[in-house]
Amino acid sequence: MSLKEIQDEFDKWAQKCDPPYWKPHEIMARLIEEVGELAREINHRYGPKKKKSSEETKEIADEINDIIITLICMANSHGIDLNEAMERTMQKIKERDTERFEAKN
Amino acid sequence: MSLKEIQDEFDKWAQKCDPPYWKPHEIMARLIEEVGELAREINHRYGPKKKKSSEETKEIADEINDIIITLICMANSHGIDLNEAMERTMQKIKERDTERFEAKN
Amino acid sequence: MSLKEIQDEFDKWAQKCDPPYWKPHEIMARLIEEVGELAREINHRYGPKKKKSSEETKEIADEINDIIITLICMANSHGIDLNEAMERTMQKIKERDTERFEAKN
């Protein structure tokens, strides 16, 4: 599934909710909450009070996923196609690579 | 491009860097910085000092994209496949939909 | 108690811990966690899923306090006197006031 397909699939579901999306500032606050949960996981695994084995990464995967879902809400509520910006980024990465390759030759 | 393909493409580029990825806490701090930039955009557009027309969403798209890229770094540096968690989420959404449909019938 | 006195009191306690303070990136991650909890409170009270009466503010006070404590850890671990920066801010506010008063006359 591409980012756009994930967005569309999520939107189909959201459109059955009332309202489909929260207000931007409300999504923003939710985003912080989710980022805070990832930060807690990072401290649990790598921080001063290590509680987790360094091998399990499921919680980190889940927290990252929750953040992406919140970003999809923000994007959808603005009619933003996340593929577009991502393709620009990927294009830049490839160009930087080509320059580096040429620089070496 | 799926999330996994974006991750792989990004990783090909990162592997040429030394080190390919920052430490988890460093990526975490960067994530906050990027989230802070999205927050500033949200206040510029919807907040007390509106500076932006409500029609332009390019900056918001770019800030969301920067956050996703940072999350991809965090995921890649942990060997996390973001498609997996996303598919679980999408599956849950569909199941909730089916239950709702059945509840109505 | 001034900010400096709070810092000193807290430091007396911290010096009995080993180590007295976490590393800067670890305190940073904790800060986000605490900020995320305030964000959750704000959404609970003012957001899409209001759960709290608008009159109780104890939770908000507690979350703000937790953030200030985390900032005190960050300041103390750097030997920063928070009174100094705050006094500069207060001075600026008063000057801006004087200018405004003069502008009116």
Added chain:
Amino acid sequence: MSLKEIQDEFDKWAQKCDPPYWKPHEIMARLIEEVGELAREINHRYGPKKKKSSEETKEIADEINDIIITLICMANSHGIDLNEAMERTMQKIKERDTERFEAKN
């Protein structure tokens, strides 16, 4: 100056603004922006791209101060007395100390 005096001084100034305080979600977004700036400083000093000598701490002090000012706005707009929560915290710290002392004897 105690936290309460800082709050009062700030409020005198804010009351001349219209409106004196932003809405809670707007202050929340501003808070993230300020926290993001502290995160950037932390990465500049301790992170993968160290730019700053470890001796200068003025920027960190200023960023912490900006966060505290934003928290004071949040507190003031809710009529919260920050001294109260802080005194509870300080009391807890002292009690924990006494217990520890007694445990040792």
